[in-house]
Amino acid sequence: MTEPHITDSHCHLDFPDFDGELAAVLERASAAGVHRMVTICTRMRSEPKVRALAEAHEQVFYAAGIHPMSAAEEPLVSVDQLVALSQHPKFVGLGETGLDYHYTADSAEVQKQSLRIHIAAAQETGLPLIIHARAADDDMARILTETYRARPYSCVMHCFSSSPELARVALDLGFYLSMSGIAAFPKSQALRDIFAAAPLDRILVETDSPYLAPPPHRGKRNEPAYTAHTARVAATVFDLDYADFAAQAEQNFERLFAKVTAYQAAA
Structure with missing residues (x-):
């Protein structure tokens, strides 16, 4: 019996963990x-390199941006640069961008500047914004709300593991929450409760591989195949059969990442 289709909405296949x-x-x-x-x-x-991976493999699409933890080390990208990249047929999202004050609070101001550039590119292109948020809930909620009210855009809170309050702000703006292996960890019941309270049509799944492998692979290198383990946990969170959850998650992904759907329809 073939497994139900599911999409890994966020991975890092260019990382050296996958070399060879x-x-x-x-x-x-x-x-x-x-x-x-x-x-x-x-x-x-x-x-x-990331673009070449997408070009070489039919099932791989890509997004690009500057991770908030790297924002102080990298030249700031411009809105025009991101808009130009978005012309590639397999470029399907902006980021990941966001705010991370856990290890890199000292670069908060440049992180916020970088985030606003990526938001402007999402507003310009119509492509979804891919947000990384850690230990920065208040600033994140404020910036997302004020920029969305100025000019709406679409967004996914990738690897969501923040507060119920930030989840509510994101969902109220029409954004999506993505469930990673963290949500499958035994001690993550509070996080599972946040997902359970969210609309089912706003949930994605991801690995964030090579990081955050879900059980039974916890502590090992993560990889896209393990999306299925997290999705099975998600199915139990929503009290659904795995096939039914997978079908809904696919619909959600295709709604948010509409460029993927259009590309595959034209192929």
């Missing part, structure tokens, strides 16, 4: 039902 193994990684993903993935560029100097 990508063909096998993609094969295992396919066997697990993970038929598409979005690989995320976190530094603009990596964009050519």
Whole structure:
């Protein structure tokens, strides 16, 4: 019996953890039902390599931006640069961008500047914004709300593991929450409760691989195939059969990442 289709909405296939193994990684993903993935560029100097991965593999799409933890180390990207990149047929999102004050609070101001640039590009292109938020809930909620009210855009809170309050702000703006392996950890019941309270049509799943492998692979390198483990946990959170949850998650992904759907329809 074939596995239900599911999409890994956020992974990092260009990271050295996958060097020399990508063909096998993609094969295992396919066997697990993970038929598409979005690989995320976190530094603009990596964009050519990430783009090449998407060009080389039919099931791989990509997004690009500057990770907030790198914002102080990298030249700021411009809105025009991001808009130009968005012309590529397999470039499907902006980011990841966001705010991270856990380790890098000293660069808060440049992080906020970088975030606003990515938001402006999302507003300009209509592509979804991919947000990383950690230990910065108040600033994140404020910036997302004020920029959305000025000019609406679409957005996913990737690897969501923040407060119920930030979840509510994001959902009230029409944004999506993405469930990573963190939500499958045994001690993450409070996080599962946040997802359970969210609308089912606003949920995505991801690995953030090579990080955050869900059980039974916790502590090992994560990879796109393991999206299926997190999605099975998500199905229990919403009291659904796995196939029904996977079908809903696919609809959600295709609604938010509409450029993927259009690309595949034209292929």
